[in-house]
Amino acid sequence: MNAGRAVRYSKPLVFLSCMAPVALLAWSFANNRLGADPIAEITHTTGDWTLRFLCITLAVTPLRRLARLPWLIRYRRMLGLFAFFYGTLHLTTYVWFDQFFDWHAMVKDVYKRPFITAGFTAFLLMVPLAVTSTAGMIRRLGGRRWQALHRLVYASAVIGVIHYLWLVKADRRIPLRYAAIVGVLLGCRALFALLDRMRGTVAIRDSAEGPL
């Protein structure tokens, strides 16, 4: 079986795996397994998975190159959209369960609380990426512009980690772990760009693989 067909057949499986965290969360909620403060648990779980999917998505390019697995690119859109999906759930939990649609309080929160400002910014940066994730949009924007726009994901991940760092009380170990991972993933890109320039070659454009 060639790689193309393997990707096609495995996509539903990858999709289902990506749904597992939210399925587990829903099951735990229905079965009263989310502990003493279920809403805090939902908030933390959805936030964690947003960052995890951002990291997984950002890992695609370095992995393709280092492990020579070019076909990995074909999962990237799905993974990125899952980051957006969990980010949306995370924001919804805040708007619905935490603030209960108190728009006035939320506007104040976004304005006054740096960690909310950061979280909200990280989410907003993902919106144009989700909107332009279709093949039609890639065609309309043109590969180069589309790619430039989608570099916003770097900012979203960095600001997402800052959001986490700013909200913890004292134990920064977990957000610092995310910071290290995002740092390595972005560092890889800088390194690749440098190597390519030294070799005088043109980097393989992701979009050259076709609108995926």
Added chain:
Amino acid sequence: MLIRKPSDTASSEITPESTYLNRRKFLAGAAVAGAAAIAGRAAIELASPSLVARAEMKLNVTVKSPFSTTEEENSLEDITHYNNFYEFSTDKYGPAKLAQAMPTRPWKVVVDGEVLKPKTFDIDDLIKLAPMEERIYRHRCVEGWSIVVPWNGYSLSVLINQVQPTSKAKFVQFITLDDPKFMPGLRYPVLDWPYSEGLRMDEAMHPLTLLCFGLYGSELPKQDGAPVRTVVPWKYGFKSCKSIVHIKFHKDQPPTSWNLAAPSEYGFYSNVNPNVDHPRWSQATERRLGEFLKRKTLLFNGYDQVASLYTGMDLKKNF
């Protein structure tokens, strides 16, 4: 102080029902919000109610305190599985498991500093210093959640009067056990160990300030600060010190752990105050564990009788 007659109902008998009531209240909120899966949740709860067996020794609780709130207590499950006890873990579900290895007998509490009669108490003598009361207090965490706990203990003032502070004593410091053998959280310098908290003398002497040995009629579960802790219900939870080994009286304000960690965020007083936000989040509202919607936070956590301790003080400056 008004002392009521002991009632026939042991406080330990009033526990498990509250589990149902809490869940039901939560479900009602969820229904209002249109959340799904309600029927399944209720059915499962009815089929297997969350009962918790207790390993702790029963206490001889003889006094029902007039300071108790009539608000519904949180379930033992909530009280023992949502703990900020960083000596074990910074994960709230961690201490329930990780604290169980800590030995709480023998246990000594050193009381010294600016006192005429310094003394080292054995925990079993300390427990018997005064009649054991039940005090159902609201407990507000600085993180924005709250819980109602039926504590057992007596006023800290009883102990303070025993050791006779000198006229120089203006502050009391409480220090938590610092034993890395049993407290895995101490391996990381999340805070400047050992955990230290403090009160001004008049705060420590206030009858609401509880020297606490138990909850729900039995000795404290380890994750809740066994074998002895303080409870200061008008202050954020971290001002109460768990698993105390040392109480020291001072002329000057003693160093306190959270204040050292972030002085701009955690003041020495840390009175519950909806008008003074944490620099990073609002303190205007709180979520009572088991409830769906947030409720308004009350000044001094609703314990208005302490207001006179702070007359003339700017509570925004002295946060």
